[in-house]
Amino acid sequence: MNAAYPKRSLDVEKIRGDFPILKLQVNGKPLVYLDNAASSQMPQAVIDRIVRYQSEEHSNIHRAVHYLSELATKEFEEARVKVQKFINAKESREVIFTRGTTEAINLVMHGYGRAFIGRGDEIIISGLEHHANIVPWQMLAEEKGAVLRVIPMNDAGELLIDEFEALFNAKTKFLALTHVSNALGTINPVKQMVAFAHKHGVPVLLDGAQAAPHQVLDVQELDCDFYAFSGHKMCGPTGIGVLYGKAQMLEKMQPYQGGGDMILSVTFEKTTYNVIPAKFEAGTPPIMAAIALGAAIDYLQSIGMANIEAYEHELLAYATEQVSSMPGVRVIGTAKHKAAVMSFEIKGVHPHDVGTILNSEGIAIRTGHHCAQPVMQRFHVPATARASFAFYNTKSEIDKLVVGIRKVQEMFS
Amino acid sequence: MSDTTSSDMRQLYQEVILDHNRKPRNWGSILGANRHAEGHNPLCGDHIKLSMNVLDDKIESIAFEGHGCAICKASASMMTGAVKGKSMQDAETMVEEFRGMATGTLDPDNQDNHLGKLKVFAGVKDLPSRVKCAILPWHTLHAALHPVLGPAEGSENSVSTEGAADPIPGAEIGGQ
Numbered sequence: 001m002n003a004a005y006p007k008r009s010l011d012v013e014k015i016r017g018d019f020p021i022l023k024l025q026v027n028g029k030p031l032v033y034l035d036n037a038a039s040s041q042m043p044q045a046v047i048d049r050i051v052r053y054q055s056e057e058h059s060n061i062h063r064a065v066h067y068l069s070e071l072a073t074k075e076f077e078e079a080r081v082k083v084q085k086f087i088n089a090k091e092s093r094e095v096i097f098t099r100g101t102t103e104a105i106n107l108v109m110h111g112y113g114r115a116f117i118g119r120g121d122e123i124i125i126s127g128l129e130h131h132a133n134i135v136p137w138q139m140l141a142e143e144k145g146a147v148l149r150v151i152p153m154n155d156a157g158e159l160l161i162d163e164f165e166a167l168f169n170a171k172t173k174f175l176a177l178t179h180v181s182n183a184l185g186t187i188n189p190v191k192q193m194v195a196f197a198h199k200h201g202v203p204v205l206l207d208g209a210q211a212a213p214h215q216v217l218d219v220q221e222l223d224c225d226f227y228a229f230s231g232h233k234m235c236g237p238t239g240i241g242v243l244y245g246k247a248q249m250l251e252k253m254q255p256y257q258g259g260g261d262m263i264l265s266v267t268f269e270k271t272t273y274n275v276i277p278a279k280f281e282a283g284t285p286p287i288m289a290a291i292a293l294g295a296a297i298d299y300l301q302s303i304g305m306a307n308i309e310a311y312e313h314e315l316l317a318y319a320t321e322q323v324s325s326m327p328g329v330r331v332i333g334t335a336k337h338k339a340a341v342m343s344f345e346i347k348g349v350h351p352h353d354v355g356t357i358l359n360s361e362g363i364a365i366r367t368g369h370h371c372a373q374p375v376m377q378r379f380h381v382p383a384t385a386r387a388s389f390a391f392y393n394t395k396s397e398i399d400k401l402v403v404g405i406r407k408v409q410e411m412f413s
Numbered sequence: 414m415s416d417t418t419s420s421d422m423r424q425l426y427q428e429v430i431l432d433h434n435r436k437p438r439n440w441g442s443i444l445g446a447n448r449h450a451e452g453h454n455p456l457c458g459d460h461i462k463l464s465m466n467v468l469d470d471k472i473e474s475i476a477f478e479g480h481g482c483a484i485c486k487a488s489a490s491m492m493t494g495a496v497k498g499k500s501m502q503d504a505e506t507m508v509e510e511f512r513g514m515a516t517g518t519l520d521p522d523n524q525d526n527h528l529g530k531l532k533v534f535a536g537v538k539d540l541p542s543r544v545k546c547a548i549l550p551w552h553t554l555h556a557a558l559h560p561v562l563g564p565a566e567g568s569e570n571s572v573s574t575e576g577a578a579d580p581i582p583g584a585e586i587g588g589q
C-alpha cells in the first residue's frame with residue numbers, strides 16, 4: 001500500500017535525471033514542461049521496461065502454450081495486480097484494462113447505463129466535468145429518454161454541495177463525477193458525495209484521470225462503484241487506461257465489445273461470456289502498454305504518492321502566489337482544495353497568444369478550453385492558459401513561467 | 414517542431430498585428446447585409462461572424478465581429494480592409510493566396526500575389542498550431558462568397574477548423 005512508503009522530501013534533481021525528455025532544448029531554451037494534466041513524461045525505467053518487453057517477452061496473451069505467451073500473460077496479469085494495489089481494490093479482477101479514461105467511462109455507459117437507465121431516469125454529472133464525462137451520458141440520455149442533471153459550482157470552482165444533495169429524487173439512477181477538475185484543479189469531496197449518493201441507492205462513477213497521478217488512492221475507502229483513469233497522465237504510455245469496478249457491479253453488466261478473449265464458448269446459436277475482467281477485454285489488449293503502466297506504478301511508488309502529493313501542493317501554492325500577485329493576471333479556479341493545476345488569463349491577451357509566446361521561451365503550457373467548455377462558459381471565458389505541475393517540476397521553472405508571462409504582457413502592452 | 418525565438422515572436426507579433434488586435438477595423442455587423450458566414454475554431458474558441466453586401470459582383474461593404482486571438486482578429490481586420498471594393502473573383506484570389514502563404518505553398522516575396530500588407534502573416538507558416546487562427550477569417554469569407562442556400566435568402570453559412578488546419582476541400586490536413 002502507498003501509505004507504507006516513508007514520508008520524505010523529494011530529491012527533485014535526482015528525479016529529473018530519470019526523465020530523458022527533460023534534458024531537451026526547445027527553441028534554444030531548456031524545456032519547461034508545464035502541461036502534465038494533458039500528458040505526463042516518461043521516466044527511463046518505464047522506457048526500459050517497454051524495450052525489454054518488446055525485445056525479450058512479447059507475444060499474444062491468454063492463448064498459446066508456448067514460452068513467450070506464458071511469459072507475456074504472466075507480466076500482463078502482474079500489471080493488473082500492481083494497479084489493484086495502487087488503488088487498493090479488493091480483487092485484481094475488479095481492474096479492467098481500457099484504452100484510457102474515455103473508454104473506461106464509455107464502457108460503463110454501455111455496460112451499465114444502457115442496461116439499467118431508462119426513460120425519465122436522471123443522471124447527475126457536475127459542471128466541472130471533462131467532455132469525456134459529459135458526452136457519453138448525453139448520448140445515453142438521448143437514446144433512452146433520460147435526463148441529465150448538473151451540479152452547479154461557485155465562483156471559486158467548488159461544487160455546491162447543498163444543490164448537489166437537492167438534485168436527488170426517486171428517478172436518480174447514476175452519478176458520474178470528476179475526482180479532480182482538469183480545467184481548474186478543484187478536488188471534489190468525493191467520499192462524502194459517494195456516501196450521499198449511496199444513501200439514495202445511486203451508483204457512482206469517479207473520473208480519476210487527474211487524481212490518480214497525484215495522490216494516494218483507495219477505492220475501497222472512497223466506496224465508489226467505478227473509478228476511471230489513464231496511464232499516460234501518470235508516467236505510463238498512451239493507449240492504456242483502467243476501469244475499476246466493484247465485482248458485483250461488473251458482473252451484472254453487459255459486455256462493451258464482443259470478440260475474442262471475452263467469451264467462454266461460441267456457437268452460431270449462443271455465446272457464453274467469460275467472467276470478469278475478461279468479459280470486458282475483447283480482442284488483444286495493449287499488452288506492452290499495460291506492462292509499462294505497471295512499471296510506471298512501481299516508479300511512482302518508489303517515490304511515494306504521499307510525497308508526490310505534498311511536493312506538488314507546495315509547487316501549486318508557490319505558483320499561485322507568484323502568478324496571482326502579478327498585475328493584469330487572474331487565476332481562474334481558486335478552490336480551497338486543489339491539485340497541481342493553475343488556469344489563468346492575462347488581461348487583454350488571448351490564451352493562444354500567451355501559449356505561442358511562452359513556447360518561444362521553451363515553456364509548454366496548455367491553452368484552450370481543456371475539453372471542458374461548460375467550465376469556460378461558467379467563468380465567461382472562451383479559453384484559459386493552464387500550467388499543470390508534476391513532481392519533476394521545480395520552483396525555478398515557475399519563476400521562468402512568471403518571466404514568460406511578463407514578456408507576454410510587454411509585447412501586448 | 415518549429416524553431417521560434419523571441420525575435421521570431423516580434424516577427425509574428427508585429428506592431429501592425431498588435432494594432433489591429435487592439436483596434437479592429439470594420440468591427441460590427443452590417444444591417445441588411447446580403448451575405449453572412451460564421452467561422453469557428455473549436456480548439457481555441459475563435460469565433461468570427463462576417464457580414465457583407467455584394468452588389469453587381471462587388472463587395473460594397475464588409476464587417477466582422479466575434480472573439481479570438483490576436484492573430485485571428487488582426488487577420489480578420491486586415492482582410493476586411495483588403496477585400497472591400499474588390500470583385501468576388503479578386504477576393505477569392507486573395508483567399509487562395511493567403512491560404513498559400515499561411516501554409517507555406519506560396520512565397521509572398523518571390524511569387525506573384527496581391528497580398529500587400531497581409532504579408533505580415535507569413536510567419537505563421539512556421540507555427541502549425543497557429544495557421545488555422547490566421548486562416549479562419551479567410552475560410553469564413555470563402556463561405557460567405559459561396560453561400561450554400563443561395564444569396565437571395567441571405568444564407569447562414571458555418572465553417573469550422575476543427576481537425577483540419579485548412580478545411581477547404583482539396584487542402585492539406587494539418588496535424589494537431
